[in-house]
Amino acid sequence: MTKIAVLGAGSWGTALANTMAKNENQVMIWSHKEAQAQEINAQHENPHYLPGARLDNALQATNNMEEAVQGASIVLIVVPTKAIRTVSKQLAETLAKSKQRVILAHAAKGLEQKTHLRISQMIAEEIPDQFYSGLAVISGPSHAEDVVKGDLTAISIGSNDESAAKALQGALANEHFRPYTNSDLIGSELGGALKNIIAIGSGMLIGKGYGANAQAALLTRGLVEIRRVGRALGAKPETFLGLAGIGDLIVTGMSPNSRNYRAGVSLASGKPLAQVEEEMGMVIEGVNTIKAVVDFEKKYGLDLPITRALYQVIYEGKSIDEGIEELMTRPLKAED
Structure with a gap:
């Protein structure tokens, strides 16, 4: 039995912790909210993030990080990007102690x-690095709402350390959840981050009344832009043709379970960004990531027309209709 600590009790952290607990690992999930930890322990539910989902009885929760990490051989961090440094600092102190x-x-x-x-x-x-033997990332097409229900799911674990990836693979694998490994940590992380941008655009198209043709075109050409950024930053191009790339892009860009997709639909209805973020109640990672990618475009001399158009719509006041028209009437070229 493997002792595992999952730091973060949002929807994805809870779904992953529940999967590993069902696999007869000893799993403790950490929440910074005492009431949430007590609710998971007493009711075996996390209703704010996964309403209606019954969690495994063996899954334990705590708001004490030292208690969660004590004796663990694997620590999995699942918090929003803006909380990564804060949680990592606290974890470093815990591991040192x-x-x-x-x-x-x-x-x-x-x-x-x-x-x-x-x-x-x-x-x-x-x-x-004295406190960890390997660093890995879980990525791929996986909505927490479906994973916790036992829907068939395949994900990718990217790491430069094969033993770390295999340890995590063994903790997660079962008849409903199939993890693969790859050696491209950079590509796996970029695929997971950049697809959120394209998913917002996909939601905008559907919100404006466009159909499958438009959506497929956007996702395909969006993948081209993701690969361009990946190459510039040292990722392996083939990673974006796997689960961490196109797989994650498809599920995030086409499913109402995706908060980035839903944000795009809401923006297309005319709601301002601040209202969309407030109504969502969860972090919309693509909204912040798009700023970084526009900077990458300038720094590395890349051509990212979809990303640039979305930035102009979200941050510069350009209308969605105008952005679509400009994308569709650009000079003609060969497919790349």
Whole structure:
């Protein structure tokens, strides 16, 4: 039996913790809210994030990070990008106090706003490498709402450390949940972050009344832009043709379970961004990630017309209709 700590009791953290608990691992999920931890322990539910979902009886929760991490061989961080540094600092202090060395993983999908760093880079800056033997990322097409119901799911675990990836793979795998491994940490993280931008655009198209043709065109050409950014930042191009790339893009860009997709639909209805974010009640990672990618476009001399158009709509007041028209009437070219 593997002892695992999951830091973050949102929808995705809870779904992953529940999956590993069902696999007869000893799993404790950490929440910064005492009431939420008590609710999971007493009622075996997390109604705010996963309403109606029954959690495994063996899954335990706490608001004490030391209690969650004590004796764990794997620590999985699943919090929004903006909370990564705070949680990582607290984890570093906890590991130093207990003198533990763990396998470290995360399942966040974003980039830091000011530095544009990937999640693993942020974690590595906050947690000395003496406290972990490997660093991995969970990515791929996986809505928490479906995973917790036992829907068939395949994901990818990216890591430069094969043993870390395989340890996490073993903890997650069952007849409903199939994890693959890959050696491209950079590509896995970028695929998970950048697809959120394209998903917002996909939601906008549907919200404006366009159909499957438009949606398929956007997702396909959006993947081209994701690969361009990936190449510039050192990712392996083939990663974006797998679960961490096109797989995650499809599910995020086409499902109402995706908060980025839903945000796009809401923006298309005329709601201002602040109202959309307030109504969502959860972080819309693509809204912040788009700022970083526009900076990448300038820094590396990339051509990212879809991303640029979405930035102009969200932050510069351009209408969605105008953005669509400009994209469709650009100079003609060969497909790349």
